[in-house]
Amino acid sequence: MTRDQRPIPPAPLLETRGLSKAFRGLVALNGHAITVWERDIVGVIGPNGSGKSTLFNVVTGFLKPTAGKVLLRGVPISGRPPAQVSRLGIARTFQGTRLFGQLSVLDNVLVAAQLRHPTSLPGAVLNTAGSRAARRAAADTAHELLALMGLEQRAGQRAASLPYGDGRRLEIARALATRPALLMLDEPAAGLNSGETRALATLIGEVRDRYGVAVIVIEHDMDLVMTLCERVQVLAQGAVIGEGTPAEIQASPRVRNAYLGSESDDAA
Ligand SMILES: Nc1ncnc2c1ncn2[C@@H]1O[C@H](COP(=O)(O)OP(=O)(O)OP(=O)(O)O)[C@@H](O)[C@H]1O
Numbered sequence: 071m072t073r074d075q076r077p078i079p080p081a082p083l084l085e086t087r088g089l090s091k092a093f094r095g096l097v098a099l100n101g102h103a104i105t106v107w108e109r110d111i112v113g114v115i116g117p118n119g120s121g122k123s124t125l126f127n128v129v130t131g132f133l134k135p136t137a138g139k140v141l142l143r144g145v146p147i148s149g150r151p152p153a154q155v156s157r158l159g160i161a162r163t164f165q166g167t168r169l170f171g172q173l174s175v176l177d178n179v180l181v182a183a184q185l186r187h188p189t190s191l192p193g194a195v196l197n198t199a200g201s202r203a204a205r206r207a208a209a210d211t212a213h214e215l216l217a218l219m220g221l222e223q224r225a226g227q228r229a230a231s232l233p234y235g236d237g238r239r240l241e242i243a244r245a246l247a248t249r250p251a252l253l254m255l256d257e258p259a260a261g262l263n264s265g266e267t268r269a270l271a272t273l274i275g276e277v278r279d280r281y282g283v284a285v286i287v288i289e290h291d292m293d294l295v296m297t298l299c300e301r302v303q304v305l306a307q308g309a310v311i312g313e314g315t316p317a318e319i320q321a322s323p324r325v326r327n328a329y330l331g332s333e334s335d336d337a338a
């Protein structure tokens with residue numbers, strides 16, 4: 071086979087290389103590297119302040135990196151604004167809930183779905199067939215996602231009035247409404263009880279299977295990480311100190327020292 075006929079190997083969905091972020095003197099993220107393929111479910115764990123949310127903020131354009139690269143399907147996207155990153159196929163949730171509290175549950179998802187099915191202003195004013203079709207597609211997407219998240223009964227309710235666990239699932243529905251290739255969840259189980267956390271892990275797995283998204287999940291809940299994730303990366307002081315299967319991570323002395331220490335002693 072000549073050189074030209076060789077198949078081009080597929081680029082990973084997401085790659086970071088040497089990705090760093092400093093806040094004045096503080097290096098929050100230090101030479102981060104990860105490779106995520108389509109449909110992967112990857113966990114990111116690490117002590118408080120180890121740079122997990124900073125990683126998400128840099129990848130999704132909420133912060134500009136001090137150094138390094140973010141590549142989406144081989145294309146550099148570092149430094150692009152969040153709306154552009156979202157259009158390119160990366161959706162995220164935030165560590166604290168960030169819903170439009172005064173909007174209905176349905177409208178929270180519709181707003182995001184309309185980013186994927188936009189109507190032009192003239193189209194909307196003239197109510198053209200195209201704009202009606204786009205609105206219908208957005209509404210279908212929104213209803214489908216609310217049903218998946220068990221929120222269809224609450225569609226008309228104000229988002230601010232939702233019980234906590236429902237609000238967290240609404241955030242995931244909203245992220246999915248942009249039809250991402252990569253879903254980044256920042257502590258989705260924070261504040262949930264253990265039953266809700268188990269149900270959420272199942273749901274995230276179903277979301278991957280149904281929509282074919284890759285998922286990167288930051289989580290302190292080890293049960294969720296260990297049952298859901300196929301691969302886990304460990305951060306400490308902004309740097310990657312371990313990566314492997316959940317079993318490998320649990321067995322790594324370096325990780326145990328840095329992070330799992332007391333928990334794994336308790337379990338032993
Ligand atoms: N916008 C900011 N300005 C200044 N310092 C920041 C900013 N964001 C994060 N930091 C600092 O960067 C470090 C990493 O923070 P980050 O939020 O990424 O940690 P984390 O791993 O998500 O922690 P947690 O588990 O508590 O959510 C911390 O020392 C934090 O105080």
Ligand SMILES: [Mg+2]
Nearest residue numbers: 122123124165
């Ligand atoms: Mg965080």
